[in-house]
Amino acid sequence: MLEAFYATERGSLEDATINGGFDLHPELVWLDLIAPSQEEQQWVLDAYDQNLPTLKSLEDISSSARFYRDDDGILHISTYFLTKNKNYQVDGDAEDSSHILAMVQTVAFILHKDRLFTMRGEKLVAFRAFRARARRNDYDMDYKDPTWILLGLLEAKLDELADILEDIHKDLEKYSTEVLNNHQREKILDLDDMITRLAQQEDMLGKAQLCLIDLRRVLTFLSRPRALGSHIYDADIRELSEDVRSLVEHDAFLFQKVRFLLDTTSGFINTEQNDTIRRFSILPSMLAPPMLIASIYGMNTDVLPFAHGTTSFFVVLLIIMGFFIGPIIYFRWKKWI
16 A cells, blocks of 8 residues: 655645556655555656665564665664554454554654655554644644654654553553452452463563664664754654653553562462362361271271160261361361361
């Protein structure tokens, strides 16, 4: 898919209809390619003389070559975007958005002096949010300069990461209530399911941290004197860097909270297992005395008391019941059962 945008007189972005390579005009300031076909890549090459990387090559780029400026002065950036993708949700969790797995996608940015190319494998929420914002032009930006589009997309990425961390924080608060509430934990909560949910949240936090660290590296690169060729972007880059630092700290806090809940839940599981084993170990202790009495009176001998007589069966039965009920009373008094 190939989507293109041009800047209006007031600086906002508007969609351009693309039916073929002949629609790729010089006035277009942003071309967004989503899993493009070879034909679409050829359109870009013919119209703007710009070779595009393949989606596979984006995943194979080493960390040292993710951002650079080539000999023609064109800026190349490959960065990670985190998104909750319903195509990768856990089976049976179609109605629970908190169980949708997060995926990390690599997005390529190619910045010319008068045009920005972006390339990705799937649709992303951050891009959709930025397009809506750019159409309204909430901040009175001049998107005729494609650098502002690049910074706007990075800001949208940061906003999405902040939303994801906020959702995780809300989920962890709910999980804390479920785990630490004795009645709910003992009567309702499935501790094994809670372990799975916490593991998913930890996985999400790890991927969010990867994206944040990657974004911090991108902003550090863009803050270099010759990266963008102008100082007018410095204030925005510094502001984004401060936001990234705050989110990295928040992500670390959430990591600690997840670890606490995982350790607590695992402790409760171990306690339940120990209680089960203790009950099974108590049961033989309760049955041993009655079985001993029954075995003794089952011997073929005449010297046992109450072994003969019309009431001997009932007397022995009472003795057995006494030896059975006595341990039960003692164990309950000790609160072992």
